[in-house]
Amino acid sequence: MTEEEIIDLVQRTLFSIAPEFEGEKIEPGSAFRDQFEIDSMDFLNFIIAMHEATGVDIPEVDYPDLETLEGCVGYFQKKHQAPKSELEGE
Amino acid sequence: MEGGTVVEWLKQPGDEVHHGEIIAVVETDKGAIEIEVFEDGILKDIAAAVGEYRDVGDVIAQIEGVAGAGVTSSESVAVGGSDTSTPRRIRVSPAARRRAKDLDVDLDIVSGTGVAGAITISDVERTAGATGQGAEAEAKLENRAAGIDLVRMRSAIGxxxxRSKREIPHYYVSATIDVTRMTSWLATFNEEVxxxxxxxxxVPLIKAVARAxxxxxxxxxTWADDAFQASKEIxxxxxxxxxxxxLVAPAILNTNELSVAELMAKLxxxxxRVRQGHMRGSELTGSTFTISNxxxxxxxAILPxxxxxQVAILGIGSINVRPWxxxxxxxxxxxxxxTLAGDHRASDGRIGARFLGALDKLLQEPEAL
Incomplete structure (x- = not known):
């Protein structure tokens, strides 16, 4: 996955969970929790959606790596295996 | 909550309805509430058309039971049960009620100067002026998140x-609880699924509270008619x-009967649904205890x-790593x-302490939850 693809996927996933913030720019280094009022249920839903879209297994111990956009890009570039399925379009 | 406006009928007169089915949606200051029916039957008359406002407790439809002819249930907009059971009944003239709705004033915060303390139009207007709620009427349009009017919600919470601070003599008891066993059990569980x-x-925290x-x-x-009414259901x-x-505090009905996995699904x-503004009436009225986590x-810590x-609420602080x-x-x-806040009219700190002791013990055996 390219950086752009990861950013696009994170954006779509995040805004489907917190549609109130749709269109806002994600600050690369700030925690989703702070910028988009993401609680632990939202975050788990985010992890589930990212797992389904990328096929990457995301153990709980890796959660801290995925709390920011920057973190997600680094994590999925490193971890990404062949995607299970094509990314879903809009 | 005073009442709500019918925004949608999902069933029409003559339709069959079943226990648990959603028949209408009513918009209130707690968001859109789904009105569910509690018996099987035929929807007969609709007494509140789309766009019409009804007070809490008013009949909005009649259902003819299948079992016995003429069994009519008054499925009501009894959303926000806290206000239906309050002994303090607000007297308010229909004209003042309409004015309050136009100006978006919460009648709970208006002090009446009319006969027997009744709220008059001028009371409503004075309150609207004092709180600036009237002026906020336009601003509120921008404050709507998912069908919820956040300005009205803020005033409803207030x-x-x-009322709680005025009427309920709170006591507080607090305990530090070691949840390391619970979090390790959870980590192992989550690794395997x-x-x-x-x-x-x-989830295990809520389950442990239910068992405690x-x-x-x-x-x-609940506290009603000057006495504590114990609830059989948790x-x-x-x-x-x-x-x-x-914020909203919907009820998880019969929490103690759900397994940990069922409880997670429910949560x-x-x-x-809460964040999209779809709640059911029973979820807003049925709570017998609340957790603020x-x-x-x-x-x-949180001192709730x-x-x-209700007569008690538990505040749970973040899980923190500490020397112990x-x-x-x-x-x-x-x-x-x-931290447990209890109503001194119903119990004492000793009962609160016993509850916290039971909670601590239950959390030391997470696998048994």
Whole structure:
């Protein structure tokens, strides 16, 4: 996955969970929790959606790596295996 | 909550309706409420058309039962049960009620100067001027998140909490509880199941609270008619924050009867629906106890305010790593501070302490939850 693809996927996933913030720019280094009022249920839903879209297994111990956009890009570039399925379009 | 406006009928006269089915949607200051029916039958008359406002307790439809002819149930907009059971009945003229609606003034915060304390049009207008609610009428349009009017919600929360602080003599008891066993059990559990079946720490906490209430029933119920009414059911209200401000505490009905996995599914379903503004009447009226759990972060403790007509609420701080003495040695443990607020009219701190003791014990055996 390219950086752009990861950013696009994170954006779509995040805004489907917190549609109130749709269109806002994600600050690369700030925690989703702070910028988009993401609680632990939202975050788990985010992890589930990212797992389904990328096929990457995301153990709980890796959660801290995925709390920011920057973190997600680094994590999925490193971890990404062949995607299970094509990314879903809009 | 005073009432609501019917925004949708999902069933028409003549339609068959079944227990648990949603027949209408009513918009209130707590968001859109789905009105469910509690018996099987035929929807007969609709007494409130789309766009019409009805007070809490008013009949909006009649259902003819199948079992016995003429069994009519008054499925009511009894949303926000806290206000239906209050002994303080607000007297307000229909004209003042309309004016309050136009100006978006919460009648709970208006003091009446009319006959027997009744609220008059000028009382409403004075309150609107004082709080600036009238001026906020336009601003509120921008403050709508998912069908929820956040300005009205803020004023509803204010009114409920003001009433609580005014009427309920709170006592507080607090305990630090070692939850390391619970979090390790959860980590192992979550490692073994697919991502979609993972469980959040809030779930075993809620389950343990439900079981502790089973052991200490003196704080599970409501205060009505100047007496504590113990509840046989344990319906735990869980405070869920809304993005953009405001919060709702829908009930998880019969919490104690759900397994940990069922409870997780229920919590996921509720938190999704709450944020989209789809709640059922029974979820807003049925709570017998509430938990306010701050979740992740660095909050040590939360000192909660009781939701009337309930008689107790538990505040749970974040799970923090702290030094703690175990078996005579200082160790690195995960701790929470649990603070119970109780209604002194219904119980004493000793009962609160017994509850916290039971909770601590239950959390030391997470696999048994």
């Amino acid at each position: 009114a409920a909490m003001t 697919p991502v979609a079946e993972r469980i959040l720490p809030a 209430l089973d052991q200490v029933p003196q704080i599970n119920g 319906n735990i209200g869980v405070v869920i924050a809304l993005r953009g401000g405001g 996921r379903d509720l938190s999704g 701050v979740g992740e972060g660095n909050v040590e 305010i009781i939701y009337p007509p 003495v175990v078996d005579g040695e200082v160790r690195r443990r995960q701790l929470i501070t649990a």
